[in-house]
Every structure is written in structure tokens, then in C-alpha cells.
Amino acid sequence: MTISRTTRFFLIAAPAALLVTGTLAAAPAAAPSPQAAIAARQAGYKKMGAAMKAINDQLKTDAPAKAVMSPAAQTLAATAREQPKLFPAGSGPTAGVKTDALPNIWTDRKTFDAQMAKLIAESGKLVAVMNSGNIDAIRAQAKATGGTCAACHRQFRQDT
Amino acid sequence: MTASDTPAPGTRLARIWDAPIRLFHWLLLPLIAFSWWSGERHEMEWHRLSGYAILALLVFRIYWGFFGGRTARFSQFLRGPAAALSYLRSQASGRHVPAPGHNPIGGWSVILMLATLVAMVVAGLFAVDVDGLESGPLADYVSFDQGRLASDIHGIVFNLLLALIVLHVVAILFYAVRLRQNLVGPMIHGRRRTGEQVADVTTSPWKALIGIAIAGTCAYAVARGFRL
Numbered sequence: 256m257t258i259s260r261t262t263r264f265f266l267i268a269a270p271a272a273l274l275v276t277g278t279l280a281a282a283p284a285a286a287p288s289p290q291a292a293i294a295a296r297q298a299g300y301k302k303m304g305a306a307m308k309a310i311n312d313q314l315k316t317d318a319p320a321k322a323v324m325s326p327a328a329q330t331l332a333a334t335a336r337e338q339p340k341l342f343p344a345g346s347g348p349t350a351g352v353k354t355d356a357l358p359n360i361w362t363d364r365k366t367f368d369a370q371m372a373k374l375i376a377e378s379g380k381l382v383a384v385m386n387s388g389n390i391d392a393i394r395a396q397a398k399a400t401g402g403t404c405a406a407c408h409r410q411f412r413q414d415t
Numbered sequence: 416m417t418a419s420d421t422p423a424p425g426t427r428l429a430r431i432w433d434a435p436i437r438l439f440h441w442l443l444l445p446l447i448a449f450s451w452w453s454g455e456r457h458e459m460e461w462h463r464l465s466g467y468a469i470l471a472l473l474v475f476r477i478y479w480g481f482f483g484g485r486t487a488r489f490s491q492f493l494r495g496p497a498a499a500l501s502y503l504r505s506q507a508s509g510r511h512v513p514a515p516g517h518n519p520i521g522g523w524s525v526i527l528m529l530a531t532l533v534a535m536v537v538a539g540l541f542a543v544d545v546d547g548l549e550s551g552p553l554a555d556y557v558s559f560d561q562g563r564l565a566s567d568i569h570g571i572v573f574n575l576l577l578a579l580i581v582l583h584v585v586a587i588l589f590y591a592v593r594l595r596q597n598l599v600g601p602m603i604h605g606r607r608r609t610g611e612q613v614a615d616v617t618t619s620p621w622k623a624l625i626g627i628a629i630a631g632t633c634a635y636a637v638a639r640g641f642r643l
Contacts (some may be wrong), residue, residue, distance in 0.1 A: 300545075305559035307547030312555035316641065401548035405457075408545065 266293040287344035292355050296341035299334045306330040307404070310381075310397050314390070324393065325385040331400065332378040339371040370407040377403050428614040431515050432605045433484035434622050439476050441533075443469065447580075451573075463638070466551075470536050471634035476529065478626040484616040486516030493526065494519040511594045515613045524586070526581050535572045540637060542566035552640045564575055601616040 265322045287295065301368040311317035347358050377400040384396045446469050453462040480489040496529070499519040517525055540551040544561025554562045590596045599609040605616075636643060 291418050301559065304543075304545060304547035304563075308550065308554070308559045309547075309551065310542055311547060315555060316642065332542065404546040405548060412545075 287341070287343065289343060289350040290352050292341045292343050292346045293352055293356075296338055297340050297354075299341065301414055303331050303334050303338075303404075306334075307401060308395075310393075311401075314394050314397060319390055319393070321385060321393075325382075326383045328378070330379045332375070332382045333379045335371075335375045337385075339368065352380075357411050357413055360411050367407075367411055370403065370410070374403045374407065376402070424500055426608050427612045428606045429515065429609040429612075431607050431609070432488055432602055433487060433616050433618045434605065435475070435479055435483060435626070436487045436616065437605055439479070443472055446472070447576075452465050456462050457549075459544075460472050462641050463552070466536060467634045467638045469516075469532065469571050470637060471630040473529065473532055473536060474633045475626050475630035478629055479623075482619075482622045482626065482635055484618040486616050487610065489526075492517035492519075494521035494522055499523060506594075511596065513609070515607070521586075524579070524583065528576075528583070531572060531576045531579055535569065535576055537564045537567040540565075540570060542569045550639050555640065 256263075309327040310324045310331075313324050342356070342360055344361060346354070347356050348354060349360055377396070381396045381400050384392050388396070438448070446465055450462060450465040450469065451466055454593040479487050485491055514521070540553040540566040541557050541562055543550040543554050543557075543559060543595075544566065547559060551565070552564060554565075557565065587598050590598050
């Protein structure tokens with residue numbers, strides 16, 4: 256028995272098409288691929304680092320501008336809330352792209368999540384203190400927030 | 416006892432290194448060690464202070480390269496490749512004549528080490544840590560990414576500096592063992608047995624004071640991020 260050219264085309268093309276559309280449809284619901292997650296979280300951390308620097312640059316001056324520090328604190332807090340979602344299984348050193356994430360993020364996930372929660376809490380307080388607090392209070396809270404970055408990096412990031 | 420310490424007819428103990436040069440050298444050594452230690456330990460307040468001290472030393476050394484004693488001046492020890500080559504050739508021929516100051520190869524070593532230290536300090540001034548938390552005094556003039564790049568350069572240049580320090584120590588050992596010449600002693604007390612025609616190095620205390628004032632002012636201004 257011979258298979259016509261048309262039949263052959265559908266035999267190959269139909270499952271392929273199903274696969275493609277299926278993947279596209281499933282993409283938003285599923286977790287990001289490890290590589291995409293690494294890229295997204297690195298971009299997030301860079302944003303947070305820049306925001307932290309913007310705040311600390313102001314705090315170094317004689318008259319820190321709240322107009323600069325307040326949006327930076329909001330960026331920090333908003334980005335912090337997104338970061339915990341960007342550590343899916345397989346996005347560690349085995350992912351095949353450069354990452355400083357240490358394997359113990361996944362073996363000691365409870366501690367890691369607790370550190371993330373601390374960052375979210377402290378950066379939230381930083382937003383609050385921007386609106387109400389004086390410069391000394393902002394300085395203290397910026398230090399506390401930065402402290403959570405440094406503490407977590409010592410535990411879970413390579414090359415600190 | 417090395418050859419240079421042995422009295423010989425027609426020689427004298429001449430002062431070849433002035434006091435500021437020796438102070439510069441022996442202050443730089445512990446400061447580099449302390450900077451390394453404080454950097455590794457993330458003691459950034461100490462690391463910055465140590466860096467400002469090195470900055471002041473470097474500014475003074477560059478000033479002293481124009482206004483210092485004879486052997487400290489760039490014009491005296493900056494020699495072309497031809498002079499460096501002929502010095503190497505004379506060494507290879509087995510007849511070692513101690514130079515009354517930096518020899519042509521040593522001069523290049525000094526310039527390389529000074530340039531590396533300047534690069535190190537300048538990169539450090541703009542460096543930002545990964546948290547955006549600790550930074551050099553001029554980091555607010557650059558973006559976070561540029562500050563991170565400065566931090567990476569700061570780290571790479573440090574490895575270059577370490578390599579040069581190793582080379583420096585190996586050269587000193589080579590002079591001590593193979594050429595029987597003690598280089599460390601003169602850097603401590605300033606004198607070496609030389610030919611009778613070599614004059615003592617002289618300096619002006621006023622010029623030294625002016626240099627210290629310039630160095631201190633520069634370091635202070637930079638440490639304050641020019642917010643004076």
C-alpha cells in the first residue's frame with residue numbers, strides 16, 4: 256500500500272501543528288523555562304541594584320531628594336515581590352547559561368524563601384518610611400533592606 | 416653580607432633614596448595588604464579609607480617624580496627600550512654594576528606598578544557592589560552598570576598588581592642571590608656603597624611639604640566626592 260503525498264504531508268504536519276499550537280497555548284500558564292527565568296531574575300536584580308544605588312547616592316549627599324528615593328524604593332519593593340517566582344527547578348548551575356545562583360537554593364528552599372520574604376518585608380517598610388519618615392529613618396531602613404540582599408547573597412550567591 | 420656592603424677602595428656610602436621615597440614604599444606595602452584584607456572581608460568603610468591613603472601616596476609619588484630627589488624623578492629613570500636592552504645585555508655579559516638609583520629595567524617596573532595602582536584606585540572610586548549598597552566615593556557620577564564594570568575592572572587589575580608584586584619580589588631575590596646585591600637595605604636606610612663620584616641625593620623639605628599638602632587635599636576632595 257502506498258501513501259499519497261497529501262496524506263503523508265498531513266501525517267507529519269498535523270501533529271507538528273498540534274505541538275506548536277499546544278506549546279503556544281500552554282506557555283503563559285506553565286512556569287518559565289529555566290533560561291528565561293534566569294534572564295528575568297537577573298534583569299530584576301539589576302533593576303533592584305540600580306534602585307538601591309539611586310537611594311544610596313542620594314543618602315550620600317547633604318540634601319537627599321525624596322523625589323528620587325521614593326520611586327526607587329517602589330521599584331525595589333515591586334521587583335522584590337516578583338523575584339521568588341523566578342527560581343524554578345533546573346534554573347541553577349545546571350541550566351547551561353551563566354548564573355551565580357548556588358545549588359543550595361533548591362536543596363534549602365525553605366531558608367531561601369524566608370530570605371526572600373525578609374527582602375519583601377524590608378523593602379515594603381522602605382516604601383512606607385519614604386512617605387512618612389525623616390532622612391535618618393530612611394537611612395536606617397535602606398541599610399536594613401540592603402542587609403537582606405547581602406545576607407542572602409552570602410548564603411545563596413556565588414562570588415560575593 | 417653582600418658585595419655592596421663590603422668596603423672597597425675608591426667607594427663611599429652614598430645616599431641614593433630620599434626619605435619620602437622610602438616612606439612612600441614602606442607605607443604602600445601595608446596599605447595594599449590591608450586593602451586586600453578589608454576588601455575580602457567586606458569591611459568597606461576600612462577599605463575606602465585605605466584606598467584614600469593609597470590615593471594620597473600615589474598623588475605624592477607622581478608629584479615627587481617631578482620635584483623629588485634625583486633618583487625619584489621620572490626624567491632620571493624613564494629610559495627608552497634601547498637603554499633597557501643594553502642594560503640587559505651588560506647584565507648577561509656577567510659584569511654587574513649596581514645603578515645609583517633605578518636601573519633602566521627597574522624604572523619600567525616602577526612605572527608599570529604605579530600605572531597599575533592608579534588604574535586600581537580610579538576603578539575603585541567608581542565601583543559599586545552587586546547590592547548597590549557599597550560604592551566608591553565617585554560612584555554616584557556613573558550608572559549602576561558602569562559601577563559594576565568598574566568593580567570588575569578593580570578586581571582584574573588587582574590580579575595584575577599581584578603579578579607585578581610577585582615579579583618585584585622575584586627580581587629582589589635574583590639580585591640578592593645571583594648578583595649578590597642587597598636592594599632591601601638601601602630602601603630602608605637609603606644608602607648604598609657606590610663609586611666615589613656618586614653624590615648624595617638631596618631634597619627640599621619645602622617641596623616635600625607642598626607635595627604632602629597637594630596629596631592630602633586631592634585625597635580629601637575625592638573622598639568627599641568633590642562635595643566640598
